[in-house]
Amino acid sequence: MADLTDGQLTVSGQYEASFIQQRLTLKLAGGEVHLRGLKISERANGPAAVELPVVDVTGMEADAIALKATVGSVSFAGGRIGVRHEKDGSINLLNMLHAPTPAAPSAAAAAAGPAAPAKLPDALVKLVTVEGLTIEVTDLGTPQPAQLLLSNLAVEVKNATLADGAVIPVAASFTWAPQGTVAVSGSVTLRPELTADLKSEVTGLAILPLSPYLEQFVNARITQGTVTTTNTVHAALPAGGGLPVIALAGDVTVEKFGLVDGLLNEDLAGFGSLTLKNLKAATRPQLAVSLDEVAITAPYARIIINGEKDKPYLVLLKEADKHINLLAVAKPLAPTVALAPALASTEAAPPQAALPAASPAPAAVRPKVEVGRVVIAGGDFSFEDRAIEPHVRMAITQFGGTVAGLSSENLARADVDLHGMVDGTGPVAITGKLDPFGAVRAIDLKVDFKNVDLLPASPYAGKFAGFELARGQLVVDVKVTIVDRKLDAANVITLNQFTFGAATNSPEATSLPVRLGVALLKDTDGRIIIDFPVQGSLDDPNFRYGKMVMRVMGNLLLKAATSPFSLLGSMFGGGGDELAFQDFVPGESRLQPAELPKLDTLIKALTNRPALSLGIEGSYDATADAYALKRWKLAAAVRRKIWETQHAANPNIAPPDQLVISPEENAAMVKQLFNEKFPPGTKFGAPLAEAPVVAAPPPPPPPGLFKRVVKLVTFAEQREKSAAKKAEAQRASDREQALTAAAEAGLPLEEMTGRLAETMTVDDNDLRALASARAQRVRDQLINVGHIGADRLFLSQSTDPAKQNKGPRVFLNLQ
Structure with missing residues (x-):
């Protein structure tokens, strides 16, 4: 709805009319219309939406019978038009045109079918001019209202007509606020199909007023930027329908473009200039785009992680206290208000009969793309994490180079050559x-x-x-x-x-x-x-x-x-967690041949990993080592006793450790010492103990899930326990039988040796000395054979006996 609030209308002309059937005449000659001070206001809002101070229409000639009309000129001088796009999608100027609802056609008219198209009049407007018009556009459909101002609008249209094939010259220009000009010139043909051949020149057009249209999609605002372009455009809308035919050619330059983060209000991204050289685009015969060169100078981007340090580190939602600016830029799109009625009507529509299945659509034709080269210079991309103290700052600067030969048609691939510097x-x-x-x-x-x-x-x-x-x-x-x-x-x-x-x-x-x-x-x-x-x-x-x-x-x-030892084994010759220890025979400190390959692997690792040091800790098995040490002490006592006996007869014999003793001499001395220690008739309450089982090494890593499932299904653990019980029972039975046989035949040498060994004394000092000797043997092997520096090898020993009692082995600790 609108109100006509002001204006003066002057109409003049000569009329000729005859209603006699033989010479019907209805003509206008020399017609003129002059409008001054026209103001049309919106009834709801009051302010004038249209102000046209001068409108002149001259040189009107018309023949209503012949359907022919000519207008000499239509001119608009000055004026203002205010266009407002409402939040509901409507436009104020259209709302001001309150058209009555058309009456429903009668049944007879409906039955008659569509009428034949009426003959178009032969109309010609020789000149249409607009000068000094201002158009103010307010768009309330964006989250932040957009304000666009076009001033000094000038339009010139010559010889406008609906005649087939008529070429209509057109030209338009305006000034864009806050800066920039736009000029368009060329020709338009209205029939038989709408075509246009235009040349456009845009100079220094400021992009800032368009920021609200970007802000509805991303959390970013345009702060600066201008567009300059010179293009030629050919466009045609086929008379039979279908997609429009468009061909465009020209150059485009965007300068000093900048975005700021809508949440942090800090620089986000931009560039010094973006130039598209010799841009060509067409929709027929296939979609095609080609460029000689894309040149980008001084591009930049700022990635910022911001937030409270006590918040989760990877919170990226824009509603959270912490976000990454480039990842939080995108907003979810919501249906616009204008779509709501359409969606509602779709949901309320009654179900329709199923349509026959459509035939498969033909394969889409791939677009044709040609880019001669992309040139980048002076790139600056920085990263800053403010969610950590102190802040982290890094940057890639001096980034640039070329990508040459991008093409969807050429079988050869594009060459990429890009370079930059980090910090x-x-x-x-x-x-x-x-x-x-x-x-x-x-x-x-x-x-x-x-x-x-x-x-x-x-x-x-x-x-x-x-x-x-x-x-x-x-x-x-x-x-x-x-x-x-x-x-x-x-x-x-x-x-x-x-x-x-x-x-x-x-x-x-x-x-x-x-x-x-x-x-x-x-x-x-x-x-x-x-x-x-x-x-x-x-x-x-x-x-x-x-x-x-x-x-x-x-x-x-x-x-x-x-699992450091397992990792070393995979890199230097094999082995796993077992590289972390060396096993020894109970009671001995000699390195075992079977254990030396593990030390060889460690030597390779230590040689190739000079930053590694090795802790060496000897250990013992309180039961197995004590058992073996008692027998070693007994063997030393037997040797010394034999040496003393032989030395009394021959003072020149070899020292005890070099004395060669026969089995018979050893057995005789054991029997002698046994008889001295245990007079005939001595009762032994308990059978001689067997050699104890050595403490197991550290367990390997637990089996994986698959192995555990297999063991569970096959009852492997129960079968292993049952077999162990049977073996233990068999050993006990064999021991009893051996003791019975020994009692009947007299004590054997092993029995006497065992009874004498039980009388030997082995204390914690002996066990610790054994553990220390084992550790020294390992260290000596690494130094003398592996040539590992002594400053990287550290002997260690716990003062807690419980921690030392971990088996007859040496434990290694990487440091």
Whole structure:
């Protein structure tokens, strides 16, 4: 609804009319219409929506009988039009046109069917001009109202007509607020199909007023930017229907474009200039886009993690206290109000009969894309994590290079050559070939990061590893191949001179021995080299390249911290957690031949991992070692007794340790000592004890789930326990039979030896001395055979006997 609030109308002309049947005449000659001070206001809001101070229509000639009309000129001078797009999707100017609801056609008219199309009049408007018009647009349909102002609008249309094939010259220009001009010129044909051939020139058009249209989709605002373009456009709307035919050619330049984060109100992204050179686009015969060059200068992006340090680290939602600006930019799209009635009517519609199945649609024709080259210069991309103290800041600067030969038609792939610097010292290179537009998309790229200083990432190490970084550099060598969405990547990550510094006592730090993990992985040149491939399909929803890389690296570091000997074994000759100890024969400190390969593996590992040290702790089995030591003491006593007897007769015999004793001499001396210790008739209340079973070594890691299920299903554990009970019962029976036979035939040599050994004394000092001797033997082997520096080998011994009593072995501890 609208109100006409002001205006003056002047109409003049000569009329000729005759209603005689033989010479019907209805003509207008010299017609003129002059309108001054026209104001039309919205009835609801009051302010004038249309103000036209001067409107002139002159040179009107018309013949109603012949359906022919000519207008000399239509001109508008000055004025203002206010256009407002409401939140409900309506437009104020259309709302002001209150058209009555048309009456329903009569039954007879409906039965008659559609009327034949009426003949179009022969009409011609020689000149239409608009000068100095201002159009104000207010869009309330966006979250933040958009205000657009077009001033000094000038339009010129010549010889406008509905005649078939008539070419109508047109021209328009206006000034854009706050800056910029737009000029369009060319020709339009209205029939038989609507066509246009236009040339447009846009100079310094400010993008800032368009920011509200971006803000409804992302949490970002445009702060600056201008567009300059010169284009030619051919457009046609086929008379028979179908998609429009469009062909465009020209250049486009966007300068000083900037975005700020809508949540943090800080710089987000932008560039100095973006130029599209010789842009060509067409919709027929197929969708095609070509560019000679895309040039981007000074692009930048700022990735910021922001939030309270006591909040979960990976909260990315924009409603949360912490978010990553580039990841929190996107907003979910909601249906607009204008769509609501349509959706409601669809839901309320009654069900219809099922339609026959449609035939398969023909395969879509792939768009044709040609880009001569993409040139990037002066890129600056920074990362800042404010959710950690101190803040982490890193940047890739001086980023630039070329991507040449992008094409959907050329079988050759585009050449990629991009370079940059990380924090000004670490060069980055991305080289190779790619084909993102071909029938089979393909990528073959090599990504290199050289000597990237890791010290800026020290806060992460302090928080999660518990130690600051003293120094370290990162080298990344990745080769990625993707063919038909199948990825094959070779990844080599090198940490050079990676060294932890002071402890931070962070409550969030891991309890794993991270220093040991680093020492395990660091080679003789101070490098940690992690080499692993990644393969998978990009169509697999569970496949994520970044997640795979982090999982491999995480598993490696976890294994280094929790199973260091197993990791060393996999790298230097085999073996697992059993490398952590050396087994010994009870009562002895001699290295066993079967155990020496384990020491050989450790020698290789220590040689190639110079940052590693080794703790060496001897141990004993209080029962098995005491049993063996008593027999060793008895054997020494027998030897000395035989030597003393022979020395009395021959003072020149060899020392006791060199004396050769025959079995008969040994048996005779044992019998003599036994008779001296146990007179005839001595009763032994208990049978002679058997040699004790040696304490088992540390258990291996628990079996996996599959093995545990197999054991459960096959009752393997119950069968093993039953077999052990039967074996123990058999041994007890054999011992009883042996004792009975010995009692009948007299005590055998073994019995006498055992009874005498039981009289020997072995205390904790003897056991500790044995444990210490074993540890020294292992250390000597590493020093003398393996040439490992003594400053890297540390003997240790617990003062708690319970902790020493861990079996006849030496335990090794990587440090």
